Amino acid sequence: MTFTDMLRGAAQANRSMLCVGLDPEPTRFPAGLQGDANKIYDFCAAIVDATADLVIAFKPQIAYFSAHRAEGQLERLMEHMRRAAPQVPIILDAKRGDIGSTAEQYAKEAFERYGADAVTLSPFMGFDSVQPYLQYEGKGAFLLCRTSNPGGDDLQNQRIAGLPGEPRLYEHVARLAQGPWNLNGQLGLVVGATYPHEIARVRELAPTLPLLIPGVGAQGGDAEATVRAGWRADAPIIVSSSRAVLYASAGGDFVAAARREAERTRALLQAARG
Ligand SMILES: O=c1ccn([C@@H]2O[C@H](COP(=O)(O)O)[C@@H](O)[C@H]2O)c(=O)[nH]1
Numbered sequence: 001m002t003f004t005d006m007l008r009g010a011a012q013a014n015r016s017m018l019c020v021g022l023d024p025e026p027t028r029f030p031a032g033l034q035g036d037a038n039k040i041y042d043f044c045a046a047i048v049d050a051t052a053d054l055v056i057a058f059k060p061q062i063a064y065f066s067a068h069r070a071e072g073q074l075e076r077l078m079e080h081m082r083r084a085a086p087q088v089p090i091i092l093d094a095k096r097g098d099i100g101s102t103a104e105q106y107a108k109e110a111f112e113r114y115g116a117d118a119v120t121l122s123p124f125m126g127f128d129s130v131q132p133y134l135q136y137e138g139k140g141a142f143l144l145c146r147t148s149n150p151g152g153d154d155l156q157n158q159r160i161a162g163l164p165g166e167p168r169l170y171e172h173v174a175r176l177a178q179g180p181w182n183l184n185g186q187l188g189l190v191v192g193a194t195y196p197h198e199i200a201r202v203r204e205l206a207p208t209l210p211l212l213i214p215g216v217g218a219q220g221g222d223a224e225a226t227v228r229a230g231w232r233a234d235a236p237i238i239v240s241s242s243r244a245v246l247y248a249s250a251g252g253d254f255v256a257a258a259r260r261e262a263e264r265t266r267a268l269l270q271a272a273r274g
Contacts (some may be wrong), residue, residue, distance in 0.1 A: 003117045003140030004185065006089040009209055010056045013087055017231065018266040020040070020051050020258075021093070021214065021242030022060040026068065028247050030254045037068035044077050045084075047246060050259040052085035052260065055199070055268050057238050059212075063094040078114045091212065091238070095144065097122030103132040111136045118142060120190060123173050127181055134186050140210070141187055143177050145202055146170040148192025148215035170198065171205055179205035188212055191230070193221025196220040199229035210236045216265065217244025223265065229270035239269055251270045 001009075011017060024040045026033070033039040036175030048058060058081055065074040081090055092114055096106040110119040110133075118140030122132055133141045146156050156170040162170065167199035177187045190198045191208055193215035202211065211230050216239055223239065230237045245265070 001162040002138040002185075003089055004210065004236075005251065006117055006182070007056060007140075007238070010088050014053055014055060015270060016056045016238050016266050017227070017237050017269050018055050018262060019057040019059050019212070019238045019240040020055050020093070020245050020262060021240045022047065022058060023064045023246065024065060024070075028243075028250070030250050030252060032252070038073075040065065040068060040070045041073040041076050041080075043246075044073075045080050046255050047258050048077070048081055049084060050098070050142040050255045051245070052081075052088055053264045054238065054262045055258070056089055057089045057091050057240075058085075059091045059093050059214075059238075059240050059242070061242070062183070073268055075114060075129060082115060089140075090115075090228055091118045091120065091142065092116035093120045095120050095122055097125050097129050099125065100132055101130045103129050107133045107136060111139050120144065123176070127176075130181060130187075134183055137184070139186060139262070142190050142210075142212045143173060143181075143187060144189045144196055145173045145177070145189040146198040148194045148219055148221065152190060152195075170199065174202045174205040178209055180244065182209075190214070192219075193223070194219055196225035196229040199226060203230050203232070204236075207232065208235050209240060212238045212240060213241075214240040215243035219259075223268045224272040227269055228274070231273055239265075241265055 022044045026037045077263040092110045108114045120142045123143040188210035190212045191202050193213050216223045245261045248261040
């Protein structure tokens with residue numbers, strides 16, 4: 001089964017376009033786990049178990065694990081997600097980008113070591129830095145296109161003078177991903193929920209690609225505008241929220257609170273489809 005098949009299956013089964021992001025920060029854990037980096041697995045597994053029937057995907061962000069020397073816990077968590085929620089695809093948010101020989105190692109890390117179904121990548125180093133990931137049949141790769149942070153303007157919004165029509169860099173990335181770079185239909189794009197106009201533009205240029213859309217919740221992105229701009233019946237969007245779900249409560253009820261916030265966000269997104 002390919003990553004895209006998994007996405008469609010989870011969207012349908014869970015009636016969802018919500019992705020729960022797993023960004024474990026021990027200082028924000030509830031009492032009993034608080035400050036303890038050895039509890040990263042326990043915290044994340046509890047969130048996974050509470051939300052697995054509500055999501056289209058899970059998105060662990062690798063930095064939150066490696067910063068705490070918790071790669072072993074990430075391996076266990078990936079195994080747990082595959083066992084407890086086999087229908088839900090896992091997007092490893094690693095934002096890799098390097099020369100081909102190094103990219104081969106990063107691809108091996110994402111798909112063989114961690115068993116991710118998809119990975120996030122920076123396209124900045126060009127196609128040969130993306131190609132090694134495409135050797136893994138059925139796996140997905142999301143290219144950063146128009147990111148959710150204000151600094152995304154610095155490069156992504158600049159026009160490329162040498163190209164016909166002087167497209168903005170993010171528009172060029174969207175065209176490449178929809179067209180010549182998408183050799184086996186494995187590519188998707190990352191577009192921030194904080195920029196709904198750009199989501200709409202990316203959707204115009206990349207009508208069939210899955211869009212990974214972080215930025216609702218803690219970053220204040222507009223969930224309804226996001227869906228109106230990006231959702232198409234035949235092209236999934238994966239709207240990701242991390243902190244708003246993970247830290248919905250700092251108390252002993254954090255699991256129930258996370259589920260409530262995931263339910264609330266899922267309902268908001270579904271309702272916006274019109
Ligand atoms: O443009 C981007 C690309 C990736 N991210 C990642 O998504 C989550 C957002 O977390 P929240 O707590 O929901 O704000 C985080 O892992 C980022 O690294 C992004 O925010 N924007």
